[in-house]
Amino acid sequence: xxxxxxxxxxxxxxxxxxxxxxxxxxxxxxxxxxxxxxxxxxxxxxxxxxxxxxxxxxxxxxxxxxxxxxxxxxxxxxxxxxxxxxxxxxxxxxxxxxxxxxxxxxxxxxxxxxxxxxxxxxxxxxxxxxxxxxxxxxxxxxxxxxxxxxxxxxxxxxxxxxxxxxxxxxxxxxxxxxxxxxxxxxxxxxxxxxxxxxxxxxxxxxxxxxxxxxxxxxxxxxxxxxxxxxxxxxxxxxxxxxxxxxxxxxxxxxxxxxxxxxxxxxxxxxxxxxxxxxxxxxxxxxxxxxxxxxxxxxxxxxxxxxxxxxxxxxxxxxxxxxxxxxxxxxxxxxxxxxxxxx
Numbered sequence: 001x002x003x004x005x006x007x008x009x010x011x012x013x014x015x016x017x018x019x020x021x022x023x024x025x026x027x028x029x030x031x032x033x034x035x036x037x038x039x040x041x042x043x044x045x046x047x048x049x050x051x052x053x054x055x056x057x058x059x060x061x062x063x064x065x066x067x068x069x070x071x072x073x074x075x076x077x078x079x080x081x082x083x084x085x086x087x088x089x090x091x092x093x094x095x096x097x098x099x100x101x102x103x104x105x106x107x108x109x110x111x112x113x114x115x116x117x118x119x120x121x122x123x124x125x126x127x128x129x130x131x132x133x134x135x136x137x138x139x140x141x142x143x144x145x146x147x148x149x150x151x152x153x154x155x156x157x158x159x160x161x162x163x164x165x166x167x168x169x170x171x172x173x174x175x176x177x178x179x180x181x182x183x184x185x186x187x188x189x190x191x192x193x194x195x196x197x198x199x200x201x202x203x204x205x206x207x208x209x210x211x212x213x214x215x216x217x218x219x220x221x222x223x224x225x226x227x228x229x230x231x232x233x234x235x236x237x238x239x240x241x242x243x244x245x246x247x248x249x250x251x252x253x254x255x256x257x258x259x260x261x262x263x264x265x266x267x268x269x270x271x272x273x274x275x276x277x278x279x280x281x282x283x284x285x286x287x288x289x290x291x292x293x294x295x296x297x298x299x300x301x302x303x304x305x306x307x308x309x310x311x312x313x314x315x316x317x318x319x320x321x322x323x324x325x326x327x328x329x330x331x332x333x334x335x336x337x338x339x340x341x342x
Contacts, residue, residue: 037191045114050179055166060184065339070142080107086269093280097141106280109273111190121262121278124252129178190331213322223304224264235261236302239295260300
């Protein structure tokens with residue numbers, strides 16, 4: 001995914017009303033507000049003046065699936081973030097935007113976003129409410145300006161009605177749009193995997209191989225993929241050969257020491273989110289493990305990995321068994337996150 005610079009995101013908050021779009025049915029389905037699992041740490045996202053509200057969540061859900069918010073009305077957020085793939089673009093190395101345009105990063109999975117301090121592979125987005133601006137305005141993705149998006153929404157009688165009911169204002173503003181997105185995104189909480197049951201004391205939730213795999217995980221992977229979120233959301237080098245096209249965290253900080261660093265992703269639902277790494281270069285878990293055992297570039301490795309993580313064939317098998325226990329089938333099939341029109 002190609003990101004605009006952070007400074008451009010700020011400029012994007014300036015808007016005027018324009019354009020016109022045909023109304024479509026917009027059912028306002030019941031929504032639950034954000035779930036806070038008892039075994040999770042305190043969330044990072046501050047709802048501020050807009051506490052979780054089912055009306056705003058319902059609007060954000062509709063926006064997430066609405067192709068109206070792309071320049072040519074052909075793609076939505078859900079086009080690249082599919083629920084069955086844990087809201088990643090499962091099977092695609094990079095996603096396709098309007099007119100068949102391609103970025104150069106793998107679309108990340110979307111869940112537990114209220115616990116993330118920064119967003120995107122390089123941490124270029126600093127707040128959940130700003131996150132939607134990047135895909136909306138990026139020429140390789142939805143390629144629409146906020147001016148155009150707001151004009152289309154304000155030209156929709158049904159959207160104006162929904163926003164008025166939720167925000168008590170006649171005209172849809174940038175803040176109302178972004179808050180609605182953030183409320184839906186924050187409601188997408190994945191916390192009901194077999195691993196979660198085991199973490200909370202139900203030992204039978206994991207079989208013997210998975211329990212062995214968990215021990216291997218805690219001995220070798222836990223320093224970056226810390227529990228229970230399965231990421232510490234830090235920026236690390238992981239032994240990959242880095243192309244000149246994408247310097248990672250350095251694109252944001254301009255610090256040469258950050259070259260080749262990317263945010264540690266959560267491993268939840270990992271069996272559904274292939275291909276892997278920031279550029280989707282690995283199609284299988286086996287390839288990922290091979291990289292950590294024998295890094296592509298030993299000069300691009302985090303100290304937590306050292307010269308590589310040595311695992312026997314049996315240990316690799318057990319570790320993969322454990323990773324499968326991170327799938328949250330309830331989340332992957334929960335109707336409250338699906339397209340409200342279908």
